Amino acid sequence: MTATTLEDADRRKAWGFAAPALLWTLAFFVVPFLFMAAMSLWKREGREIVRVWNLDNYLRVFSESALLQGLVNSLEITVIVTVLSVLLAYPLAWIIAERVPKGFQRMALILAILPFWTSYVVRSYSWLLVLSKNGVINQMLTGLGLIAEPLEIASTRTATVIGFVHFFVMLLTLTIYSNLIQLSPNYRRAAADLGANAFQTFWHVVLPLTLPGIMTGAFLTFVLCIGDYVTPQILGGNNELVLPQIIMLQLGRRADFPMAAALSIILMLAVTAAYVLCARWLKIERA
Amino acid sequence: MMQSVHDGAHLRRFFSSVAASAIVAASLVSVPAPAFATEELNALVWCDHTDPALVEPFEKANDVKVNLKVYEGTGAALSILDQSRPGDWDVLVIDGVDVHRAIDLDLLAEMPADALPTADIFPEVRMEANNMKDGKTYAVTEKFGYNTISYDKSKVDPKDMQDLSVIWSDKYKGRIALYDYYLPMIGLVGLGLGKKTADLTEADMPAIKEKLAAMRAVSKQVSDVVSSQTALATGEVDILVGGGEWITAVLSADKPNLDWTIPEQGAVRWAQSIGVMKDSSKQDLALKFVQYIVSPEGQARLATSSCYWAMPANSKAGEHLTDQQKAALRFNQQAEYLKKTQLYPIPSTELDQQFQDAWTEMLQQ
Numbered sequence: 001m002t003a004t005t006l007e008d009a010d011r012r013k014a015w016g017f018a019a020p021a022l023l024w025t026l027a028f029f030v031v032p033f034l035f036m037a038a039m040s041l042w043k044r045e046g047r048e049i050v051r052v053w054n055l056d057n058y059l060r061v062f063s064e065s066a067l068l069q070g071l072v073n074s075l076e077i078t079v080i081v082t083v084l085s086v087l088l089a090y091p092l093a094w095i096i097a098e099r100v101p102k103g104f105q106r107m108a109l110i111l112a113i114l115p116f117w118t119s120y121v122v123r124s125y126s127w128l129l130v131l132s133k134n135g136v137i138n139q140m141l142t143g144l145g146l147i148a149e150p151l152e153i154a155s156t157r158t159a160t161v162i163g164f165v166h167f168f169v170m171l172l173t174l175t176i177y178s179n180l181i182q183l184s185p186n187y188r189r190a191a192a193d194l195g196a197n198a199f200q201t202f203w204h205v206v207l208p209l210t211l212p213g214i215m216t217g218a219f220l221t222f223v224l225c226i227g228d229y230v231t232p233q234i235l236g237g238n239n240e241l242v243l244p245q246i247i248m249l250q251l252g253r254r255a256d257f258p259m260a261a262a263l264s265i266i267l268m269l270a271v272t273a274a275y276v277l278c279a280r281w282l283k284i285e286r287a
Numbered sequence: 288m289m290q291s292v293h294d295g296a297h298l299r300r301f302f303s304s305v306a307a308s309a310i311v312a313a314s315l316v317s318v319p320a321p322a323f324a325t326e327e328l329n330a331l332v333w334c335d336h337t338d339p340a341l342v343e344p345f346e347k348a349n350d351v352k353v354n355l356k357v358y359e360g361t362g363a364a365l366s367i368l369d370q371s372r373p374g375d376w377d378v379l380v381i382d383g384v385d386v387h388r389a390i391d392l393d394l395l396a397e398m399p400a401d402a403l404p405t406a407d408i409f410p411e412v413r414m415e416a417n418n419m420k421d422g423k424t425y426a427v428t429e430k431f432g433y434n435t436i437s438y439d440k441s442k443v444d445p446k447d448m449q450d451l452s453v454i455w456s457d458k459y460k461g462r463i464a465l466y467d468y469y470l471p472m473i474g475l476v477g478l479g480l481g482k483k484t485a486d487l488t489e490a491d492m493p494a495i496k497e498k499l500a501a502m503r504a505v506s507k508q509v510s511d512v513v514s515s516q517t518a519l520a521t522g523e524v525d526i527l528v529g530g531g532e533w534i535t536a537v538l539s540a541d542k543p544n545l546d547w548t549i550p551e552q553g554a555v556r557w558a559q560s561i562g563v564m565k566d567s568s569k570q571d572l573a574l575k576f577v578q579y580i581v582s583p584e585g586q587a588r589l590a591t592s593s594c595y596w597a598m599p600a601n602s603k604a605g606e607h608l609t610d611q612q613k614a615a616l617r618f619n620q621q622a623e624y625l626k627k628t629q630l631y632p633i634p635s636t637e638l639d640q641q642f643q644d645a646w647t648e649m650l651q652q
Contacts (some may be wrong), residue, residue, distance in 0.1 A: 046636045066644075066651040125517065134522045152461070154523055155508035237508030237518075238467055241650050253469075254643055255362075 040261035049258060057262035070246040071266060077157065077242060078226040081164040082218050088165065089172030089217065096173070097180035109177065113170045120167075124234040127163045128154055131235070155237025163231045168224070172217035179213025180206075215281035222274045227267060243267050326351045328572055330378035331364055333357065333559060335430070335592035336580075344588075345579045351572060361385040368394060373566035377573040383558035384633055386417045386426045395425040396565040398574060403427050404581055407603045411625040412558050426562035429580055430589055432597035433547075433628055434471030435554035437519060437530030441544040451479040451552040454528045455501035464518045465502060465509040466529025469646035471631045474555040475529065476502070484555060484632040492641055499649040502528070509650055519545060532616050536596035539615035547617075549624045556628040558600070583607055590616060 041053050061067045096108045115123060130136045131153040138150040153159050187209065191201040229244040236242075241249075243263060250260035275282070326349075330336065334357050342353050358364045361382055368376065381389055389395050405413060408428060418426040436448050442462075447453050454463065454475070466472060474484040476498045482491060507524050508514070516534050518524045520542055527534060531554070535545040561580055563573040579585045586599035587607035598616055599608075605618050613619060634642055 066647045069651045125513070128514070128517060129521060132518070132521045132523045152507075155510070155518070233511070234514060237464075237510055237514070238650055239508060241647070246647070249643070249647060254640070 036261045036264060039258050040265050042258045044254070044256045044258055057259045058266075060259070061262060061266060066241075067246060067263070070241050070243045070263075071270075073240050074226050074243040074267075075270065077160060077164070077232070078222055081161055081168060081225050082221045084161065084165045085168040085172050085221050086214055086218055089169045090176055090214065092169065093173045093176035093180055093213075097177050105181075109174070112173050115166065116170055121230055121234070123167070124163055124231050127159065127166070127235055131159050131162065154235070155239055157236065157240060159235040159237070160232045163235045164225055164228070167231075168217075168221040171220060171224075172214075175217035175220070176210060176213045179210045183209055212281045215278045219274060219278045219282060223271050226270060226274075326569065326572060327354055328352070328377050328569060328576055329354045329356070329375060330380070330576070331356050331358055331367060331376050332378070332380040334594040335589060335597075336380060338588070338592040338594065341580075341585070341588040341592055344584070345576060348579075349572070349575065353576070361388065365389075365392070374564075374568050376564045377567040377569050378561065378576055379564055380429070380559060380561050381426065383412075383414055383417050383428055383431070383560045384630065386414075386560050386562070387420065389562070390420050390425050394565055395562040396567070396570060397423045397425060398427070398563055398577065400424045402574060402578060404601055404603070407583075408581075408600045409602050409621060409625060411628075412556075412600050414558060414560070418560055418562075426560035427577065427581055428558050428600040429561045429586070430597050431556060431558035431600060432533045433531040433549060433554045433556055433624065434466065434468075434475065434529045434631065435531045435547060435549050435628075437527040437534045437545065437547040439519065439522070439525045439544050440546045442522070442525040445546070445548070448526070448548050449550050451475065451550040453526070453550075454479065455498055455505060457505060459526055460505040461507050462525040463502075463506045464515045464524040464527045465506045466515055466527060467509045467511050467650075468529065469642050470634075471555040471557070472529050473499075473642050473646070474629070474631045477632070478552045478554065478629075481552075484629045487632050487634070487638070489638060489641060492645065496645050496648070499645055500652055503649050503652045531597075533595045533597045536612075536615040537593075539611065549627050551627075553627040553629065554624075555631040556625075557631060587612075 040057055041055070042049055042051050043054055043056050044050070061071070092112060096105055096112065100108045118126075132138070133150040133152070133154070135154070137153065138147075141147045142150060153162075183206065187205050188201050191205045196204065226242075227244055229242075229248055232240075232242045232245060238245075243266070247260050247263045247267070250256040250263065328351055330353060332355050336342065337355050337357060342355070345351070346353055356367070358367060364379065364381065365388075368379075379389065379395065386395070403424065405424075405427070409431075412428045412431045414428050418424060418428060436451075436454070438445070438448050443459060447458065453459065473487070473495055476495050477484055477487045477491065479498060480491070480494055487495075503509075506528075508518060510518065512534070515527050515530060516538070519527050519530070519534065520538060531547050535542070535547050538545055561577050563570060563577060567573050580589060581601055583601055583603040584607050586601040586604035590596060590599040590604060590608065591612055596612075596616060598618070598621060602621075605613060608616070608618060617624060632642075
């Protein structure tokens with residue numbers, strides 16, 4: 001058998017292995033995406049969807065303040081949540097990886113991600129009770145005499161951010177922890193040999209080497225947060241609408257599928273932009 | 288009738304208790320039935336029909352198993368029916384304002400008028416214009432309620448709740464939740480402006496927008512049923528605009544401080560109807576089920592269903608309600624309440640778009 005024939009056989013085998021995944025992606029991502037993109041270029045008039053190519057939906061998003069504000073709110077909240085989650089998750093992951101004895105690390109991780117086991121909706125409603133005027137936090141603060149009047153936390157952006165951060169800290173802890181434990185102690189020893197103190201070692205060695213874990217978690221946080229509907233709906237008190245809520249309004253109330261599709265495409269573009277920014281750290285490779 | 292009408296109307300009741308979520312999770316609920324029931328009846332219903340206390344007596348009395356499927360909004364019901372074979376469904380519960388839509392789609396069977404307790408039904412909710420066509424009866428109103436003002440009487444002055452202008456006054460600023468369903472809410476705004484819900488037009492939009500903005504400015508949140516109910520129950524807010532007996536009555540035993548009223552200017556009314564499916568092969572049994580639901584006993588059980596409470600359409604249901612239940616439902620004040628309330632607005636497609644735009648703008652303020 002010639003080398004060319006072997007290569008052809010390998011190529012066929014490779015396509016054979018890849019075919020199910022490709023077909024799956026084609027059927028459940030590419031085709032629906034193309035349909036959604038086409039739908040976004042149609043428009044709803046009265047109760048009919050008019051199949052005439054136009055950019056009206058996109059123009060409306062950027063000309064109607066209520067719609068544009070949804071995009072702005074989504075980006076603001078997502079950036080705040082992502083930054084806060086990283087700042088909280090990193091020390092937690094570091095403590096588990098570096099300070100918790102090896103034998104207890106698994107238990108510590110399980111405890112850290114325990115809230116994952118609760119339904120997302122139930123967890124959001126639980127936060128609503130915790131943050132409410134008569135909730136645990138306000139009762140504790142007023143009981144200790146630290147505040148005279150209850151804080152207005154529930155039904156605000158702060159409540160939405162707290163709900164999100166609670167969820168995403170768990171996610172980020174996992175990605176950062178997995179990065180930290182793969183880090184060879186030799187890097188730190190080498191830095192110490194070269195005269196670096198603990199902070200310099202962290203800043204110039206550990207942090208750059210754990211950036212892939214941070215960015216992977218941050219990207220996942222960004223994607224999940226910007227597309228989430230439940231938390232802002234329950235904890236935000238509808239005091240400001242984010243993009244997924246506006247998409248739901250188009251679908252659930254107006255049956256304006258073209259506008260919902262246009263907003264979804266914009267949402268995907270935001271996620272794509274985040275991916276481009278994080279891409280250099282998101283390479284899947286083994287050391 | 289617009290899709291939006293159905294979905295919102297349904298959602299209000301669908302989520303009217305946390306328990307409803309669990310009910311819907313099951314989606315197709317088979318209520319425990321006689322072990323060897325000889326027949327089955329399939330009903331497409333709202334969540335209040337899934338309370339075993341409502342269905343079991345009928346099953347035992349008729350040796351039948353009633354299969355109940357809860358749906359979300361008339362649009363969803365029509366979609367389910369579209370995907371079903373003729374005869375799959377025997378009974379349909381539907382938003383009172385959507386009965387004609389089902390009639391026009393030839394889904395409902397005519398019911399003999401003398402088989403229904405029409406005379407016992409509160410005249411204002413007989414809704415002949417909705418439940419009948421060409422003199423023939425296709426559905427009967429089974430339950431109704433109000434989008435009005437619910438409040439915590441230990442925190443606010445009940446006298447203030449008698450004036451609808453409280454919903455945009457500064458007196459309770461930051462202590463008000465707005466129910467997130469634009470149709471009844473805009474209906475309430477219209478009433479506050481002195482306009483009947485049926486008379487709202489495009490010309491009223493500037494005034495409506497102004498009042499919506501004023502309501503928004505004094506409110507703490509705009510929320511769905513569960514969040515609104517939670518906010519009122521936990522003291523997060525003291526007033527829920529758009530609420531009613533369906534929010535507070537089910538909590539009356541545990542939270543006697545929660546109350547509701549119809550202000551002097553009036554409030555908005557909703558209603559649900561029940562009918563027999565035209566393609567049902569069990570027309571007699573289906574009619575028997577409808578008769579049971581609108582009987583005084585069935586009505587009392589439906590009114591106090593575990594999913595949500597609301598007024599029974601049959602005025603004789605009061606004989607089977609306890610004093611506490613009647614007090615929570617304001618059963619004895621219905622004559623006065625019915626006079627003061629109107630069905631929620633049913634706008635044209637164009638006006639509906641304007642209503643929704645105004646509501647979205649208000650949410651983003």
